Amino acid sequence: MKSAASVLIVLLLSMTVANAQPCSIPDSFFADDTIVVCQGSTFQLNAPVVPGGNYSWSTAAASNSITVGFNGKYWLDIMAGGCSRSDTVTVLFNSFLLSPFVGDVKLCKGQPALPLQVTGQQIQWYADPIGGAPQSILPTPSTVDTGRATYWFTQTIRGCESPRVPVEVKVIDKPKFDLGEAFIIPCGAAGITLQVVPDGESTYIWSNGIHGVSMLAPGRGTYSIYAENMCGSFRDTVVAVECEDRCVQFPSAFTPNGDGKNDRYQPGVFCPVPQYKIVIYNRNGETVFRTTNPSAGWDGIFNGVQQPIGAYVYHAEFFDFILKQTFVRKGTITLVR
Structure with missing residues (x-):
């Protein structure tokens, strides 16, 4: 038979269990x-x-x-x-969110371009450094003309957008320049400095091996410069004469003996000659040679016969490209064998 104390303990435990509620x-x-x-x-x-x-x-x-x-x-x-x-x-x-990895781009005028490539997560770009609506389709630069354009890119990581970083796109063209017309080196001068305007993209080398955009032309001759960049190359040439020169120089003798040296009477031409004529006469006043081609020369033969040694007379007219005027020259030629 249970004691009164035991009954009381069981009753209290039953009441505690009955009143306990689950934690919410x-x-x-x-x-x-x-x-x-x-x-x-x-x-x-x-x-x-x-x-x-x-x-x-x-x-x-x-x-x-x-x-x-x-x-x-x-x-x-x-x-x-x-x-x-x-x-x-x-x-x-x-506070340590990095902007996407970018690099400036250089393209050639007229050549097709691909969309700009930027490394990062959830890349977006803007047309301006501040403000504007983001665009997710990567832009394709225009190469219709030379110039510069800037695009601003961000990346988003865990919902946080990075600061904008710029990508500069530069469109360049192959080198192009003009050395100008033939020129005269003044008497007593050390020469004339030839120069082109650098485009900042090309390398330059002159016909005498000098690198750079300028060189000293010390005397008569033909000078050229070659330039090259990623888009192509270009070359230009100019002729220089000295102050006492004319575009056409007439020698005083020739030796048509078949040795391959000075076999034709042919004036030296140092610059373009748009108008030219020369006539050579023998001592009887007969015309033994005539031409309007500055590259042609007399071989000492007239009517199929080699002409005798001695003096001949020439009469020449030409337009001097450098001095921009017409000159008439007369003189004698000595035929030597």
Whole structure:
């Protein structure tokens, strides 16, 4: 038979079990242990709503949500219905978000271009450094003409967009320049400096091996410059004569003996001659040679017969390309064998 004390203990235990209620507080309050937030913003930590619950945050707040603006570890205690639970979360404001990796681009005028390639996550681009609507389709630069254009790119990581970084696109053309018309080197001068305007993209080399955009032309002759860049190459040539020169120089003798040296009477031509005529006469006044071609010369033969040694007379007219005037020259030629 049970004692009165035993009956009392059993009764109290039965009442405690009958009055116990399940805890209504969730085991965890936050979805992640660490939350990354974009720098320069704030973030609201929201805890579950527990009816009748008492909230105690590490910040001393007593509501179910708080707004945070700094890196840190935040914890919350909730008490309700005789039970309590705690949870902790770390909030990091991302101040180290890197912009995408970019590089400037150089293209050739008139050649097809591909869309710009930028390395990063969720790349977007803007037409301006500040403001404007983002575009996700990478731009294809125009190469219709030379010039520069700038595009601004960002990447987005965990919902945070990076600062904008520029990509400069430069469209260039193959080198092009003009050394001008033939020129005269003044008497007593050391020469004339030839120069072209550099385009900042090309390398230059002159016909005498000098590198650069200028060189000294010391005397009569033909000078040229060759330039090259990623888009192509170009060459230009100019003729120089000295102050006492004319475009056409007439020698005083020739030796048509078949030795391959000075076998024709042919004036030296140092620059373009758009108009030219020469007539050669023998001592009887007969015309033994006539031409309007400055590259042609007399071989000492007239009517199929080699002409005798001696003096011949020439009469020449030509337009001097350098001095821009017509000259008439007369003189004698000595035929020597």
